[in-house]
Amino acid sequence: MSSEAPDSPRFRYVSRKRRTKEDRRFIAGEGRFVADIGLPGMKHVALVTSPHPAARIDAIRTEEALKIEGVVAVITGEELAQATNPLMSGLNLPDVRRFPLAVDRARYAGEWVAAVVADSRYIAEDGAELVEVDYDPLPFVVDAEEAMAEDAPAVHPAHGTNVLYRRKFVYGAVEEDFAAADHRLAFRACWGRNSTVPIETFGVVAKWHPGTGTLDVWASIQMPKYPEQIARALRLDANCVRVHYDVDVGGSYGVKRGIKHTVLVGYLARKLGCPVRLIEDRLENMTGGDAHGPERIFDVEAAFNGDGEIRSLRLRALDNVGAYAGRAPLQLAKPIGAIVGPYRIKSVEYEAISVTTNKTPQEAVRGFGQSPTNFAIETAVDKIARTLDRDRVEIRKRNFIRKDEFPYTIPSGSEYDSGDYHTVQDKVLDLADFPALIARRDALRAEGKLAGIGIASCLEPSGGNAAFEPLFNPANETTTWMESCVTKIDLAGTVTSIMATASAGQGHETLVATVTGEELERDPDGIRVVRSDSLASLPSNSPVASRMAIMLGGAASGAAKILKRKLIDIAAHNLQLPADRLVYEGGNVAVRDDPGRSLAWDELVEIAHRKYHQMPLGMEPGLQASYVWEVPKGGELPDAAGRVRMYPCYSFEAHIPLVEIDRQTGQVKILEYFIGHDCGTMINPDIVHGMIYGGIAHGIGAALYEIFAYNDDGQLLTGTFMDYLLPSVHEIPDIKMVDHSTPSPLTSMGQKGTGEGGYLGAPAAVASAVNDALAPLGLELNALPMRPGDIEALLRTKSE
């Protein structure tokens, strides 16, 4: 596998520093977010929520609320459940039913119980205060291990147990490898419940058109198969729902799924005959927005030899998904596609357990479960190094898959496409001037400070094929996760590409314009990219799974190549020469051996659009092409042993932070942060770097600050930004980055995914640094987040 510089001369526009297409409108205040959609006669929703983690709902009285001038309607779960189908689940769980509003029983504090519709949000909130609900509190459970006990309160009594999914996968000769290894170790690592928490909450506006029988939806959405799911729940044909993808999404990173919100608002819009809008306030978002992330307890065993070779791993992951299933349990499945990390580990046992509790439900979070698993694996590698008294970098390099071993099939059946882990690791060591960094840490220690260096690497599986769906739910035989693009060259010769999904800051318009411009050799600045609606467009699976550079980029390449071919064929016909004697250059087509003979872009466009008599016989008039791309190497179901070919492409990152811990307060300060990354060909370097910086900041939050904390009464304690702490600029260090490019052999331009990596590696890296700082005291901490109080309490155990 050859490496090439990011600014490879083989590209005109790709990999070059270029301004994005999207930023221009946002800096002028001209973004169009869901809260900016205003329709005549629009009504507003506020929610009545359960104060109890578990309670029977005996009665709901709405009379007083309805007396308020401006309150239009109050609806309850009972009414909604009669008129709609239950929301879809990622697992086959017929007795774990979920509706947008609680039916008969509330299952977590903050769950929506009734919805008030009014002329303004202010009046709707007045109404919500006057809705009276009679609750009969029930026993509840918020801890995952307690929820597994035989006598635990049942969150969904009809299901019979709080365990939603449990399976042990054995990949390779685990027993034998453990028996044959020189050493074994075991530990527990805990990943706290955090999430992506975008600055924009979720919102949706819906309008029903009785004349056409269609429901128009504008939403802050990032959800695969969103229109189909809404239609199914609302008992509409799928072609009755039009989702407008030209709504800007104010951050998502996974969680903006909003099915329950949309079903509620869609139902109300149809029932009331007016447009209806629901924009979560921050507390609704944090408590009842159903957008928390994974919460996991890992029990890990590792088997390794005295020379540092890691022989085998056993991972048991117990995940607390909260009160309903949704797609969240599948976040235990996706890590199977990179279950040995970047290491040559020959066998692995993985037990995945998904448990329901009386907490807010989980949603998909950046990396779809990969970041917690990476934290567990990297913690194991650090512990192996410490056990053997070996350098943490050396142990990693001892076990990294070598550059010449790709494509490399891991024990769970997934194939890593390409990589050069040793080089990226070396590059970041050079960037950090590693010996000097160690000297700096040691100098700090000599001054009596607690200082530590973190070492962590991570893979970013990208390109998503959803193979985890059939793996965890055999009733679901999904083996494609396609993406589409339509491109047209109009009569005036300008180029427009159409994508079929909303965008949440990942720069998809820039991606499509850059790739299309590269293929057609036309300036991307002049290419317009529009986001269509769900009825007018080809299939999309939305920007999940770190897939758009690969999948939307591949689809855009495909459409542009068809157009380029067509332009060449039109020229060949008119120049009366075979196509292989022509050369395409900047949109013009010339005779290779006689460059004076040529047809310019404008002439070719004119022929295609006006002069059918000059077109090759039978050729479609005009210049338009669509392309729907299947995930590379997709199309396979898992085998009986659970071996499965998961995501096609694997990016790699190596992180090195330096931290200092305040002995008095336990506060961790990040003094330096270095990262080396390899996502293959970068389409737009500024976008790649921005997402990595942002992902690291997000990961620092998960490592040190962010947690949805619950008390013993089952109440969420961190429902505002005063107590759920997002890192500000003061918590994020200046991050120094080095690029590397190992192009993927599977994608149109060698690109891989990059939106998740920072978040996948940073929590493990920061934890590694904290534990390096604590090591001289003989202390360690393997639970995230590592808040000042947690560290201070640990330090106190040593001083007492």
Add this chain to the structure above:
Amino acid sequence: MKPREISVTVNAKRYRSEVPPRLTLVDYLREVLGLIGTHTGCEHGVCGACSVIFDGQPIRSCLMFAIQADGHEVETVEGLAEADGGLSPLQDAFWETHALQCGYCTPGMLMATHALLRSNPDPTVDEIKEAIGGNLCRCTGYQQIVEAVRLAAKRMRGAHPEAGKDTIDE
């Protein structure tokens, strides 16, 4: 409570409106005046997405009522552009350095740093961080935002050489 009449100058234009006393300033800007560039993020004064400039100082428009703005001057992102409609140097620097991704916190970031550069044309990195310390961004990790403000400051000083010698390395 009865509506109250207020008079507010927004982006140098005077508006007279009747508003309910409990209407927040951000909802007044967005829903009454239609200036939707200002966003709400937390509605309890932490995230800074709703930052506007009020009598020259950056403030949270979610923590004020519209009636408190009676007789005062407000500047929003819609007022940042140059007289000819072109981007301001600060806006242009945000574009140049890709100092945003989803764009949701961006108007607040722009207003906070616009106020900074007006009072301090040559800020240090720490002063820039202090100025955006109350504005949360979930996409960027702040690095390219700090870079944008440095670049804008440098260019703005370059455009007015009398403002002092350029001391920032790019």
